[in-house]
Amino acid sequence: MKTAGIDIGSITAKAAIVEDGRILGTKVAFTGYNASLAGRSVYERLLDELGMDASSVMKIISTGYGRNSVDFADKSMTEIICHGAGAHFINPEVRSIIDIGGQDSKALVVDKDGKVKDFVMNDKCAAGTGRFLEVMARALEVNLDDFGALSLRSESPSKISSICTVFAESEVISLISKGEVRENIIAGIHDSVASRVFAMAQRIGLSQPIMMTGGVAKNIGVVKALEKKIGSPVEVNDYAQVNGAIGAAVLAGKMG
Amino acid sequence: MIQTDEEKKKRKFKSAGKMRDIMFQYYIDAKSAESNGKKVAWITSGGPVEPLIVMDVIPVYPENHGAMIGASHMGGDLCEKAEAMGYSGDLCSYARADIGCAPVNGGPISGLPRPDMLICCNNICGTVLKWYEVQARYFNVPLFIFDTPFCHTGFGDEARKYVRRQMEEYISFLEHACGKRFDFDKSMEVGRLSLAGQRLWQEVLDAAAQKPSPITAFDAFFFLALIVTLRGTQTVVDFYTELLEEMKEKVDLGVSAVPQERYRLLWDNLPVWYRLKWLSDKFASHDACLVADTYTTAWCGSMKYIDENNFIDSMAEAYTRIYLNIGIDEMAKTVFEMIDKYNVDGLVMHSNRSCKPYSLGQYDIQRMVQEKKGIPCMMIESHMVDERSFSESQIATRIDAFMEIIKQRKS
Numbered sequence: 001m002k003t004a005g006i007d008i009g010s011i012t013a014k015a016a017i018v019e020d021g022r023i024l025g026t027k028v029a030f031t032g033y034n035a036s037l038a039g040r041s042v043y044e045r046l047l048d049e050l051g052m053d054a055s056s057v058m059k060i061i062s063t064g065y066g067r068n069s070v071d072f073a074d075k076s077m078t079e080i081i082c083h084g085a086g087a088h089f090i091n092p093e094v095r096s097i098i099d100i101g102g103q104d105s106k107a108l109v110v111d112k113d114g115k116v117k118d119f120v121m122n123d124k125c126a127a128g129t130g131r132f133l134e135v136m137a138r139a140l141e142v143n144l145d146d147f148g149a150l151s152l153r154s155e156s157p158s159k160i161s162s163i164c165t166v167f168a169e170s171e172v173i174s175l176i177s178k179g180e181v182r183e184n185i186i187a188g189i190h191d192s193v194a195s196r197v198f199a200m201a202q203r204i205g206l207s208q209p210i211m212m213t214g215g216v217a218k219n220i221g222v223v224k225a226l227e228k229k230i231g232s233p234v235e236v237n238d239y240a241q242v243n244g245a246i247g248a249a250v251l252a253g254k255m256g
Numbered sequence: 257m258i259q260t261d262e263e264k265k266k267r268k269f270k271s272a273g274k275m276r277d278i279m280f281q282y283y284i285d286a287k288s289a290e291s292n293g294k295k296v297a298w299i300t301s302g303g304p305v306e307p308l309i310v311m312d313v314i315p316v317y318p319e320n321h322g323a324m325i326g327a328s329h330m331g332g333d334l335c336e337k338a339e340a341m342g343y344s345g346d347l348c349s350y351a352r353a354d355i356g357c358a359p360v361n362g363g364p365i366s367g368l369p370r371p372d373m374l375i376c377c378n379n380i381c382g383t384v385l386k387w388y389e390v391q392a393r394y395f396n397v398p399l400f401i402f403d404t405p406f407c408h409t410g411f412g413d414e415a416r417k418y419v420r421r422q423m424e425e426y427i428s429f430l431e432h433a434c435g436k437r438f439d440f441d442k443s444m445e446v447g448r449l450s451l452a453g454q455r456l457w458q459e460v461l462d463a464a465a466q467k468p469s470p471i472t473a474f475d476a477f478f479f480l481a482l483i484v485t486l487r488g489t490q491t492v493v494d495f496y497t498e499l500l501e502e503m504k505e506k507v508d509l510g511v512s513a514v515p516q517e518r519y520r521l522l523w524d525n526l527p528v529w530y531r532l533k534w535l536s537d538k539f540a541s542h543d544a545c546l547v548a549d550t551y552t553t554a555w556c557g558s559m560k561y562i563d564e565n566n567f568i569d570s571m572a573e574a575y576t577r578i579y580l581n582i583g584i585d586e587m588a589k590t591v592f593e594m595i596d597k598y599n600v601d602g603l604v605m606h607s608n609r610s611c612k613p614y615s616l617g618q619y620d621i622q623r624m625v626q627e628k629k630g631i632p633c634m635m636i637e638s639h640m641v642d643e644r645s646f647s648e649s650q651i652a653t654r655i656d657a658f659m660e661i662i663k664q665r666k667s
């Protein structure tokens with residue numbers, strides 16, 4: 001049975017279609033101002049790409065901040081549960097998930113069946129999220145996609161002490177004016193994101209193995225900084241950004 | 257589930273209207289005190305109010321007023337005023353709303369009646385000390401500070417003597433302020449009524465142990481106003497007696513507070529006053545009933561220390577050992593007891609950036625609850641009165657995810 005998951009995040013909309021334990025395809029697009037439209041268009045593009053007809057998909061679950069605006073979904077579920085299900089689907093051994101998306105970061109612990117036992121989310125603050133990195137990329141005039149590789153070249157990461165995005169941005173600007181090299185500043189920014197997320201994740205107690213998901217998982221610098229903080233490897237796979245959508249599709253397959 | 261008007265009516269409390277009338281009359285009396293030759297004292301919510309009743313002084317609670325401001329969605333504006341006056345946005349939003357309200361007579365009842373004196377008991381927090389000092393300067397009235405030492409676990413003799421002595425000072429302060437003697441015989445009667453009121457309030461809350469529960473924590477937040485403001489009077493005793501009868505009727509008729517109660521939850525900390533309906537609907541949409549809370553229980557939680565025959569003496573201990581003036585282990589013990597008593601499936605904690613003494617230690621209590629009771633806990637970050645700090649979609653996601661976890665566990 002083919003099922004789909006649509007994950008509408010604050011920055012990107014994701015779609016995934018799965019069939020009997022196999023991922024048939026995934027797609028990512030910008031959300032823009034109309035979440036409902038974004039959900040439909042990312043889904044239709046995926047169907048096109050797979051040469052599939054909408055009628056062959058039996059069930060659809062929507063998730064993410066825009067979950068309730070996906071009018072063609074059969075049901076909506078929170079991204080917490082979907083991330084748990086997605087990570088479990090990809091690697092059933094995984095027990096903790098750290099997800100950093102556009103506007104929030106969260107950590108969850110799952111049991112052997114992929115059921116979420118506990119979770120934490122960042123509070124009303126952009127620090128430690130994708131948005132934070134975007135602001136910093138703008139301040140540094142660096143393409144966000146280059147952040148990861150650049151930071152790995154740093155020999156001594158700068159110290160960004162402020163946890164507030166706005167204050168951290170002025171800290172970054174003053175580092176630039178002091179002549180600090182970009183690599184070090186970016187590595188410092190990654191450390192700051194990792195510290196913040198790690199402090200939050202510790203509240204629920206992480207169990208091994210740990211998987212990182214969400215768009216920010218594509219940034220190798222943040223992954224490395226997190227590994228250093230946690231003191232153990234953090235698993236990342238090609239599906240990190242679409243993990244929530246995959247989880248939603250998997251859960252759709254279990255719907256009665 | 258969509259409810260018909262008839263069903264909604266069945267669930268409504270008839271007593272709610274009566275309570276509104278009582279509160280309305282109470283504020284009218286307080287506002288016309290001066291013309292009736294009566295005195296008004298502002299007092300903190302956990303303060304020993306009975307001596308005021310004995311002296312025929314009308315007690316007025318800025319915190320209850322704060323709750324009304326919050327529920328009327330006027331908190332953000334008044335907090336902004338206080339901030340413009342120079343008070344930090346990190347300060348308790350009851351304090352900010354009250355301080356911001358005084359000079360402009362704002363809020364839903366156009367300000368509180370001018371106080372003749374202020375009674376500040378620090379058994380709830382340290383904020384009230386500075387807050388009452390500010391108001392004492394502003395209104396230029398005498399301030400009595402009732403200092404209760406923090407009780408990590410027990411209550412020693414030194415503490416007992418220390419607090420007991422202040423009871424005497426408090427009484428002489430009142431005698432001086434009112435120009436008349438304290439009537440000890442009357443104090444026995446007021447003490448008896450206070451205790452009777454607390455017992456009845458506990459019974460009201462206990463009814464939530466029934467499955468399904470005839471009452472939610474949101475109802476308790478509403479009905480709480482009387483035990484806070486009119487403790488020690490016959491009005492409270494009569495009202496809660498009636499309310500109990502109404503609840504018994506509901507139980508007999510099988511009327512539950514939430515249409516299809518499947519999940520039972522415990523709430524910790526003050527309510528989010530400006531979002532009561534939203535939260536109540538949100539939880540009800542998941543068939544979840546917030547059956548009990550640690551907050552409303554605080555007004556009867558230290559009843560066990562009161563000796564009816566020796567009210568004034570035993571009050572010292574009862575007022576010192578209230579929920580916000582005890583150590584984390586003791587608080588956790590109370591939470592454990594409530595989890596068992598009300599048989600709940602999860603704990604919802606409001607990390608209230610206003611109230612530090614209530615919110616500090618919540619993460620520890622959460623961990624202890626998970627270890628000892630094995631139930632899921634969630635945290636909502638907000639302010640009880642300042643609606644500028646409520647982030648709806650984030651909180652909605654947390655609640656939805658929390659309920660999904662509870663449903664998964666119970667399925």
Ligand code: SF4
Pocket residue numbers: 319348349350351380381382383384526580610611612613614
């Ligand atoms: S800090 Fe807490 S206890 Fe103190 S006045 Fe504010 S709400 Fe009440």
